[in-house]
Amino acid sequence: MALSVFDSKSASVRVFEPLNPGKVGIYVCGPTVQSAPHVGHLRSAVAFDIIANWLRIGHGFDVKLVRNVTDIDDKILVNAKEQGKDWRELALDVEAIFNSVYDSIGAGVEHRPHATEHIGGMISLIKELIGRGHAYQAAGSANVFFDTASWAGYGELTRQKLENMEGEAIGGGRRAAHDFALWKAPKVGEPDTAAWDSPWGRGRPGWHIECSAMTFAEFGEAFDIHGGGLDLRFPHHENELAQSRAAGYAFANYWMHNGLVTVSGQKMSKSLGNGVSVEEFFEQGSPAAVRYWLGSAHYRSTLDYSAGAIADAEAAVSRIRNYLTRNKANAGVIPVAFAEAMDSDFNVPAALGVLHDAVRAGNSGDESVAASVAAMAVVLGIEAPVAEVNHELAAKVEGLLEQRNAARANKDFTRSDSIREELNQLGVTIEDTANGTTWSING
RNA sequence: GGUCGAGUGGCUGAGCGGCCCAAAGCGACAGCCUGCAAAGCUGUAAAACCACGGGUUCAAAUCCCGUCUCGACCUCCA
Known part of the structure; x- marks a missing residue:
């Protein structure tokens, strides 16, 4: 059975073949630890957790799932200053919150590289780009920019042409609207701890170069899947792709983007003030229900939040979880229909249908399904409630x-x-x- | 202006040329079970004429054209 994956770069469903037989490397863009997590972060985490599970369980791949932590960034500096905190302390505190929330919905990840641990790698990458004529240092400043005009492939991820795109104002040594910062000179008032020495002067890395350097550190020049939220496609992923390819790396073989979470049809965001906080979500249902809801739509579709959604999910997972507590069994054979659904670009909703059918059969007295229900539940991260009772x-x-x-x-x-x-x-x-x-x- | 998605029952949400008189879940109602509930099972309903209008095809929710509506990205964002 062939596993197909929708690759957003080619905008087509492709049969999945790992670069190295038996092994799969996945890099997912993680959070910028500037303020508390929101529901969108959780959706991405759940989506890739399930994807990794299926690659491991359904196909026996040795999967290395990496989710980075962007712990140096303009907003971290700004927020820390507002709160009168050391930026490093803020980053650490926020990361701890992220980790506990991820863990609570079973979407924790083992490999979590931090941007600040890879400054050296970023500097070598920038050097390489300057050496190849794809980046330039601004006169009289430590700013280094990627030269989009020098890279013909720019725009290939989102299939856009430079001339059609809006861009930033030209200034600070930037030559063209879409040239993006690889290295940034410190701004006035920023703490010296937030600057590192470099051949271009003290400063800090731009956002995009961080991910390129971290993928290189974790996987080398090429890896299988690059994932992240749909909102990261441009400019973040486009820029990552351009700079990595320009530096001579093959980079990601497949690009996977999860859909966004909306509220009443609109993207949840701080600027719109329609954000539903993670706390509010957990008030409406168990972490298991939150996770179920987050995973219940196909990972690429938009997931619209409405009142009662978590309660509905609670009722649905309870069916499965109650069955699991009543019928304890070791994970057995995964039904073909479930495997086919998962193989078809991780069609969790269809897979869920198979799971529920099996649960019904089990509840009707068919004891033979217990082991396969258990197996499917593991893939989707649904567990029997753990009784933490004194x-x-x-x-x-x-x-x-x-x-x-x-x-x-x-x-x-x-x-x-x-x-x-x-x-x-x-x-x-x-x-x-x-x-x-x-x-x-x-x- | 450019790029890319979406519109399927009361709600969520699969299906993307025939297996669809459209999966699954939630909700509603009824029956079974129960002392009664809950859980579970069974069944039923709601106009599911698959946004609308054309077309292609032996065959369309699925392909093509047009229209409408909604959303994402093009600035930081999972």
């Missing part, structure tokens, strides 16, 4: 259940119902089954 509560619940069963045996239903209500108040849901009563903590 013994005190457990003892109390068991005691109450005993009393309730006694009451039921005596047909004292007023008593048994009040006990059920009491348990409900404790946040405990009970299920009466043929084999007795089971209970679980809500959420």
